Amino acid sequence: MLERLIQTIRTDDAGSEDIAATRERLKAAFPPGAARRMTQLGMLMSAIIGELGPRSDDAIIYATQFGEGRTLENYLESFPTPSPTGFQSSIHPGAVQQGMIRRAQPVGEFFPMADGGCLAGHSILAAFLSPAPCVLLCGGEERGSWLTSIDSASSRAYAYGMILLPKDNAASALQPAGSIVMEPDAAEATPLPPGDWFDLLHARKNFSGVIAPGWRTTLSWR
Amino acid sequence: MEASQAPARLAVCECLTAFGGTRDTLAAMLRGERALRLVPALGNEGGDDAPMALLSGRSLDEQSPPAWLAPLRRFLAPVCGPGWGTARHPVIVTSSNFGVGSLHAYRRAHALPATAETAAAHARYGPIHKSVAVLHDACGWGANITVFSHACVSAHLGLVHAGRLLALQDNHGRALVDEVLVVSYDFLSPFVAGGFNSLKILNAEFPAPYMDRPASAIGLGDGAAYAVLARDRGEFQIAAQSLHNEMHHFTANQPDGSGFVAAFAPIVRAAAGMRVWVKGHGTGTLEAGRLESAAVAAAFPGAPLVSWKGALGHTLGSCGLVELAIAAASMRKTAADSPSLTPGTVGSSAPVFTPEVATAPFDNRAFDGIVCASNAFGGAHAALLLRHA
Numbered sequence: 001m002l003e004r005l006i007q008t009i010r011t012d013d014a015g016s017e018d019i020a021a022t023r024e025r026l027k028a029a030f031p032p033g034a035a036r037r038m039t040q041l042g043m044l045m046s047a048i049i050g051e052l053g054p055r056s057d058d059a060i061i062y063a064t065q066f067g068e069g070r071t072l073e074n075y076l077e078s079f080p081t082p083s084p085t086g087f088q089s090s091i092h093p094g095a096v097q098q099g100m101i102r103r104a105q106p107v108g109e110f111f112p113m114a115d116g117g118c119l120a121g122h123s124i125l126a127a128f129l130s131p132a133p134c135v136l137l138c139g140g141e142e143r144g145s146w147l148t149s150i151d152s153a154s155s156r157a158y159a160y161g162m163i164l165l166p167k168d169n170a171a172s173a174l175q176p177a178g179s180i181v182m183e184p185d186a187a188e189a190t191p192l193p194p195g196d197w198f199d200l201l202h203a204r205k206n207f208s209g210v211i212a213p214g215w216r217t218t219l220s221w222r
Numbered sequence: 223m224e225a226s227q228a229p230a231r232l233a234v235c236e237c238l239t240a241f242g243g244t245r246d247t248l249a250a251m252l253r254g255e256r257a258l259r260l261v262p263a264l265g266n267e268g269g270d271d272a273p274m275a276l277l278s279g280r281s282l283d284e285q286s287p288p289a290w291l292a293p294l295r296r297f298l299a300p301v302c303g304p305g306w307g308t309a310r311h312p313v314i315v316t317s318s319n320f321g322v323g324s325l326h327a328y329r330r331a332h333a334l335p336a337t338a339e340t341a342a343a344h345a346r347y348g349p350i351h352k353s354v355a356v357l358h359d360a361c362g363w364g365a366n367i368t369v370f371s372h373a374c375v376s377a378h379l380g381l382v383h384a385g386r387l388l389a390l391q392d393n394h395g396r397a398l399v400d401e402v403l404v405v406s407y408d409f410l411s412p413f414v415a416g417g418f419n420s421l422k423i424l425n426a427e428f429p430a431p432y433m434d435r436p437a438s439a440i441g442l443g444d445g446a447a448y449a450v451l452a453r454d455r456g457e458f459q460i461a462a463q464s465l466h467n468e469m470h471h472f473t474a475n476q477p478d479g480s481g482f483v484a485a486f487a488p489i490v491r492a493a494a495g496m497r498v499w500v501k502g503h504g505t506g507t508l509e510a511g512r513l514e515s516a517a518v519a520a521a522f523p524g525a526p527l528v529s530w531k532g533a534l535g536h537t538l539g540s541c542g543l544v545e546l547a548i549a550a551a552s553m554r555k556t557a558a559d560s561p562s563l564t565p566g567t568v569g570s571s572a573p574v575f576t577p578e579v580a581t582a583p584f585d586n587r588a589f590d591g592i593v594c595a596s597n598a599f600g601g602a603h604a605a606l607l608l609r610h611a
Binding site: 086101107111119147186 | 267268312319342348349351368372416420466469599
């Protein structure tokens with residue numbers, strides 16, 4: 001059995017909020033002018049990272065199905081004069097980097113993960129397999145517009161982040177918020193879409209299911 | 223249950239480049255050939271010419287289905303079938319591009335009502351989860367597919383995670399995973415070439431990695447590769463892996479080179495007492511090339527340094543695995559009296575940044591290990607140490 005305690009968790013259900021509203025709502029989290037250059041998901045993730053304060057020897061596991069969907073749309077719309085900043089933020093999941101670069105904070109392990117139904121389960125397993133004692137498991141989506149019609153961007157915006165500690169870590173004695181357990185299970189995996197995983201975290205709902213082949217995941221809240 | 227890390231063996235490792243398969247690619251590079259050709263960065267829409275190495279017969283503009291899908295499926299034939307993608311035989315897919323070329327083609331076609339059907343056809347291959355699903359269907363794998371996307375160190379992440387999966391044991395010390403398949407694929411499109419061109423790091427010059435010359439130049443290349451990682455078979459083992467993320471700037475490294483130093487430090491410790499050569503990242507940009515070559519010279523004194531992106535172009539998220547396949551192929555044991563040659567830095571000549579930069583092929587029989595390194599946006603670094611098992 002693999003187990004980690006959720007020491008701290010933050011969630012932000014931005015829903016259908018547009019980027020201007022997100023910028024206004026979160027502007028206090030950033031230096032003046034900084035949010036103007038950030039993507040919506042970059043702002044959501046950065047605000048959470050700022051609250052959780054990962055250290056340089058922590059690992060970061062970042063899960064997103066679509067990444068910066070709206071930014072991707074903007075980049076595609078910029079052709080035939082493609083935007084350099086749009087390219088950087090749409091060719092790979094860069095929301096975490098926006099937050100960490102702003103903090104100028106190096107980190108050893110950073111695993112951006114993608115895909116759909118098994119993403120939650122696989123990202124938890126990646127977090128559990130990291131040798132780092134403290135892991136920031138985070139994820140989120142940016143609300144797209146025209147790309148949502150072809151299932152190429154998210155229809156809602158949200159972000160989450162949680163600090164996972166080993167069960168025997170001294171800091172975990174400080175009233176953990178919950179725990180995640182993974183144990184081998186041969187039952188057929190049932191996909192859990194990334195948005196449904198976020199909803200479980202946001203509502204602090206208990207859950208047990210085989211959401212990655214070979215592994216049962218149990219989420220429990222204190 | 224525990225996940226203590228032990229060296230993973232490289233049971234199989236092959237690549238597909240503009241030159242062909244691993245053997246053809248190695249042979250062409252040993253002849254000093256360059257697969258790069260000047261291609262308009264925006265494909266049919268024109269744009270500035272830039273060096274690109276495309277699979278034979280493929281154009282930069284995406285088709286539906288993508289023109290790279292059939293050759294990729296043929297290349298992956300040895301690792302197709304339902305035996306992969308299970309709990310005990312997981313698949314890891316890595317890329318930076320996935321199906322972005324199809325999204326660009328969708329957008330172009332969608333702007334013209336007469337081509338709505340064409341647009342819909344492209345949409346099936348666009349986002350990451352659909353691109354991976356297409357590959358899953360084409361290869362007949364099971365559902366256990368983990369996906370990493372971290373720009374040009376993506377493939378390294380797959381190798382690190384594969385090693386960790388192999389180390390998993392149950393409460394009785396029995397392995398939970400038998401072998402892991404890591405697959406990486408990156409094919410060019412106007413989306414990618416146009417993006418790099420907009421960053422002003424593409425031009426009509428051919429790349430000359432680590433060469434001290436007035437201006438930077440990089441090339442881009444199609445590339446795919448796969449590796450089977452195992453505990454108990456394979457001529458080579460991945461003896462150590464290292465990751466570091468500077469988080470200093472999106473497109474620049476720390477000017478003091480500290481990111482390279484941090485990434486190499488664990489590899490230096492693991493390679494103590496070994497004679498190594500270094501397959502660097504070396505895209506052809508001057509600033510990063512200076513930093514990398516200086517860091518390599520300091521970390522591995524006297525070790526020959528090569529980059530192969532002057533021949534293959536930068537195969538982006540797949541470069542770590544594509545170049546690992548070539549490195550391993552060049553180190554395969556030969557008859558004791560015949561040379562075993564490693565390609566030099568194709569496209570470069572004196573003056574180079576450090577005396578260790580090898581511009582011509584060299585006999586690798588004097589070495590017992592290879593350090594393979596890659597870098598990415600955000601100051602991401604990855605490195606591994608490959609040695610005979």
